[in-house]
Amino acid sequence: MDRFSKFHPIISFLFFIGVIALTIVFTNSFFTAVSFLCSFCYSVKLKGKKAVSYLLKFTFPIVLFAGIFNMLFAGYGKHILFSVKGINFTTECLASGLFTGVMIGAVIMWFLSYNEIVTSDRFMAIFGGIMPNFALLFSMILRFIPLMIKASDEIKDAHKGLGTETKGLKNTLSRFSALLSISLEKSIETADSMKSRGFGTKKRSFYSAYEFRKSDFAALMLIAVLIIYLFAAGFMEYPQISFNPVIEIKSIHYFSLILFFVYALFPLIADLSEDVKWLLLKSKI
Numbered sequence: 001m002d003r004f005s006k007f008h009p010i011i012s013f014l015f016f017i018g019v020i021a022l023t024i025v026f027t028n029s030f031f032t033a034v035s036f037l038c039s040f041c042y043s044v045k046l047k048g049k050k051a052v053s054y055l056l057k058f059t060f061p062i063v064l065f066a067g068i069f070n071m072l073f074a075g076y077g078k079h080i081l082f083s084v085k086g087i088n089f090t091t092e093c094l095a096s097g098l099f100t101g102v103m104i105g106a107v108i109m110w111f112l113s114y115n116e117i118v119t120s121d122r123f124m125a126i127f128g129g130i131m132p133n134f135a136l137l138f139s140m141i142l143r144f145i146p147l148m149i150k151a152s153d154e155i156k157d158a159h160k161g162l163g164t165e166t167k168g169l170k171n172t173l174s175r176f177s178a179l180l181s182i183s184l185e186k187s188i189e190t191a192d193s194m195k196s197r198g199f200g201t202k203k204r205s206f207y208s209a210y211e212f213r214k215s216d217f218a219a220l221m222l223i224a225v226l227i228i229y230l231f232a233a234g235f236m237e238y239p240q241i242s243f244n245p246v247i248e249i250k251s252i253h254y255f256s257l258i259l260f261f262v263y264a265l266f267p268l269i270a271d272l273s274e275d276v277k278w279l280l281l282k283s284k285i
Helices: 009-025 029-047 049-073 091-117 120-127 132-162 169-196 214-237 254-264 266-283
Strands: 080-084 087-090
Touching: 009 029, 009 091, 009 120, 009 214, 009 254, 029 049, 029 091, 029 254, 029 266, 049 087, 049 091, 080 091, 087 091, 132 169, 214 254, 214 266, 254 266
Parallel strands: none
Antiparallel strands: 080 087
C-alpha cells in the first residue's frame, strides 16, 4: 500500500525535485549519506528485491569507481595509502571520491522512484493546464525511449532468427539503421494521427482526474517549508566536512540534519499510516 502515490501529483513532483536538488547542490557528506539511505529504503519499498539487485549491480560499482577515479587523478591529502613511482594516493582523495559516488547513487535511486510515482499521466496532470505542448512533448519522449528499446530487442531477435546476427561494427550499424527507420516511421504515424485528431487547430481543453484535497494542501505546505529551510541552512553551513588536507568535521547542525532526514523519509512516513491501517483491518478479519 503506497500512500505517497495517492497524493496529488504536484506533491510527489515537488518532493522529488527538492530532494534531488538538495542532494546535488549541497555536496554535503551528512546530507549525502542520509539521502542515499532514504532513497534506497524507498526504492526497496517500491521495487523490493529489484532495488537490492540494482544497488549491487550498478550503484555500488559507481561508488567504487568514483572513489578510485578521484584517488588516482586528484593530488591532495596527507594520509598516504600507497605510492607508485613517486605519486602518492591518499585516504582523503579516496573518501572524497566515495562520497561523490554515494551522491550520484542517491540521485539515480531517487530518479528510479520518481519514474515509478510520477507517471506520464501524473506529469500531464501537473503541466497539462499551464504548458500543454511541453507536457505532451515530454510525455511522448518518455514513452519513446521504452518503445525504441523494445524495437531494438525485436531487431536483434529477428537477426538471430534469420541467422544474420554477428558481432562487430557492421552488425551494429545495420541494427542502428533499422532502428532509425522504425523511429522515423513511428514519428510520421504519430504526427498524422495527431493531425487527424485536430491537434493544433484550436485551443485545447484540459481534464485532470486528480483532485486537490486538504491533505494535499497540508503536505504541500510541509514540503515547501522544509525545502526553503533546508536550502537556507545548506547555504549557511556548507561545507560541514573538509577533505583537504585532512578529513575534518567542521560543524554538525543536528536540527537541519534531522529535518532533512524527516523530509527524505516523507514517502515512507506517509506509507506508514497506510500500513498500520492495513494491519489493523487484517487483524479484524
